[in-house]
Amino acid sequence: MSDTHVINVQRREDEGKGASRRLRTSGNVPAIVYGGELKPVSIQLNHNEVWLASQNDWFYSSILDLSLNGDIQKVLLRDLQRHPFKQQIMHLDFQRVNENETLRTAVPLHFLNEDKSPAGKSAEAVVTHELNEVVVECLPKDLPEFIEVDLGNLAVGDVIHLSEIKLPAGVTVPELKLGKEHDVAVVIAKLGREEAVDAEAPEAAEVPAAKVAKKEEEKKDAKK
Structure with a gap:
């Protein structure tokens, strides 16, 4: 409260x-x-x-x-x-607001202990906060000012989903009632190197060897 x-x-x-x-x-x-x-x-x-x-x-x-x-x-x-x-x-x-009626509103997320987590201590890890607030439903008396998300055990490769957030008593997340596809990621911890490798891959694949060889053959045929 x-x-x-x-x-x-x-x-x-x-x-x-x-x-x-x-x-x-x-x-x-x-x-x-x-x-x-x-x-x-x-x-x-x-x-x-x-x-x-x-x-x-x-x-x-x-x-x-x-x-x-x-x-x-x-x-x-x-x-x-x-x-x-x-x-x-x-x-x-x-x-x-009516104290006896359920209300729906957005509440900010406060992330704790990220710097103490395995992912937070890793120089190669990138931790992203996909959400900074979440829409909740509750009675006015149960509305929290914020919701804490403890990242103390966050490791590289971990993904914290909406359903894993610990909610105060009397508080629900209506988004989760719509199906598993709405259980979105809240925090993602991944290796920063993976992004660099993925970014270079398309450039290397732009002109594959087979495509170059085919162009050379077409040029030879045109000269004939």
């Missing part, structure tokens, strides 16, 4: 692009809260506070407590729009 994260907000009365522009100029961020049985509500948040929160994994994957003058609504962040080149958040979308 994740920790409690309180985000202070204020109700926003003005709508439209002009109002949003003025809001950003004043150091705030326009946002909206929707979902559940209540109507969508326009809100605003302090930009500096949101910016600091956005540097953490929990901001994207945890249940957030939006506090409007002490009135708490539990939500998930569903969309975050950033400025193309400035360090500025432009808009946020939050979805209300």
Whole structure:
């Protein structure tokens, strides 16, 4: 279960692009809260506070407590729009969650002990993280901020699949219900030399000896 994260907000009365522009100029961020049985509500948040929160994994994957003058609504962040080149958040979308209803959302993966593993210690090994997050289903109370993947025993040639990840209690991966072909690789450890050999092979096979000999024969026939 994740920790409690309180985000202070204020109700926003003005709508439209002009109002949003003025809001950003004043150091705030326009946002909206929707979902559940209540109507969508326009809100605003302090930009500096949101910016600091956005540097953490929990901001994207945890249940957030939006506090409007002490009135708490539990939500998930569903969309975050950033400025193309400035360090500025432009808009946020939050979805209300029902504590008694299963939700589906992406949770980041945290890889542990890679540097201590046999593959991590090998200078010839290349360890790739095929996934950095996984979509899970669970009740809001069971939603983890992240899922740990222990790579302490990872050896060269090993492949860790989605089904091998240890999930917290009450958490499932809906992708695995779709069949074995959806049990994708999460981590792969292989020899770096293998890639170099494979990359050279096509070049060596581009002009095989038999093909060269055939061209020489064709040239001789043409001269006759």
